[in-house]
Amino acid sequence: MVNLSPEAEAAGYRLIALEATESTNDDALRAARSGDPGQLWIVAGEQHAGRGRHGRQWSSPPGNLYTSLLLIDPCEPQHAPQLGFVAGLALHEAIEAVTGVGALRLSLKWPNDLLLDRAKVSGLLLEGHRLQGNGPLAIIIGMGVNVAFAPTGTPYPAKALQSVRPGLTRQHVFRALSASFAQTFSAWRNAARMNAADPFGPIRRLWLERAAGLGQEVTLRLPSGERRGIFEGLDRFGRLQLKSVSGVELIDAGDLYFPHLLHDIAKP
Numbered sequence: 531m532v533n534l535s536p537e538a539e540a541a542g543y544r545l546i547a548l549e550a551t552e553s554t555n556d557d558a559l560r561a562a563r564s565g566d567p568g569q570l571w572i573v574a575g576e577q578h579a580g581r582g583r584h585g586r587q588w589s590s591p592p593g594n595l596y597t598s599l600l601l602i603d604p605c606e607p608q609h610a611p612q613l614g615f616v617a618g619l620a621l622h623e624a625i626e627a628v629t630g631v632g633a634l635r636l637s638l639k640w641p642n643d644l645l646l647d648r649a650k651v652s653g654l655l656l657e658g659h660r661l662q663g664n665g666p667l668a669i670i671i672g673m674g675v676n677v678a679f680a681p682t683g684t685p686y687p688a689k690a691l692q693s694v695r696p697g698l699t700r701q702h703v704f705r706a707l708s709a710s711f712a713q714t715f716s717a718w719r720n721a722a723r724m725n726a727a728d729p730f731g732p733i734r735r736l737w738l739e740r741a742a743g744l745g746q747e748v749t750l751r752l753p754s755g756e757r758r759g760i761f762e763g764l765d766r767f768g769r770l771q772l773k774s775v776s777g778v779e780l781i782d783a784g785d786l787y788f789p790h791l792l793h794d795i796a797k798p
């Protein structure tokens with residue numbers, strides 16, 4: 531049984547809780563196409579076709595949290611990628627609150643993974659769909675949190691929250707997440723109203739304070755091959771600034787790996 535936090539309810543969010551489904555991101559899209567007004571969380575106890583980034587499968591046995599948030603026309607389309615950072619920050623805050631582990635052990639890995647002791651505990655899949663030709667913009671923020679189990683055989687180290695907080699459930703995590711998202715999203719919208727020139731500024735600062743590998747040498751795996759350089763920061767669209775001998779390159783998709791973890795990572 532999962533419930534919204536009182537903060538999320540007060541802010542007008544709604545919840546559909548399912549025992550099992552194919553993918554909550556697909557359920558959210560179906561809801562959008564049927565005219566749902568958004569601010570809708572969908573949570574499932576398990577998924578039979580959970581999806582990750584880059585078309586990967588997201589293993590979804592019972593015990594972990596699988597949820598998608600549908601937002602309708604939350605912002606101008608060019609600002610939509612910022613919502614991945616808004617949700618990443620909300621996850622960071624929620625996981626810090628429910629596990630009680632210090633913020634220093636939790637970090638955000640570009641673009642939107644949450645790491646605990648440098649192992650992945652949560653992944654985020656951000657999707658945008660234009661409805662009815664040129665109609666409203668549906669944004670779906672899908673999040674999977676390893677509460678009870680960590681997947682095995684992944685191309686990165688993974689960990690479950692119960693390894694640091696036995697007894698923690700997906701309900702604890704969801705309640706905290708629905709509260710922190712409502713608060714972070716509203717702060718982002720207010721910042722955008724007050725500073726239209728750089729609406730991403732405050733979120734970017736908070737995100738970078740929690741970023742894994744900032745200022746360090748990193749390896750990026752892109753469809754066009756591997757790139758190495760120093761992770762300098764984020765630009766105003768959330769693109770990663772990678773500094774190398776050939777200058778600063780802006781990267782808007784890819785997976786980030788840290789050199790000292792590379793030996794743990796099987797090549798895809």
Ligand SMILES: O=C(O)CCCC[C@@H]1SC[C@@H]2NC(=O)N[C@@H]21
Binds near residue numbers: 552556583595655673
């Ligand atoms: O590759 C990643 O790191 C992103 C994983 C996102 C998984 C979540 S689980 C809930 C939602 N439904 C899906 O099918 N995927 C997302």
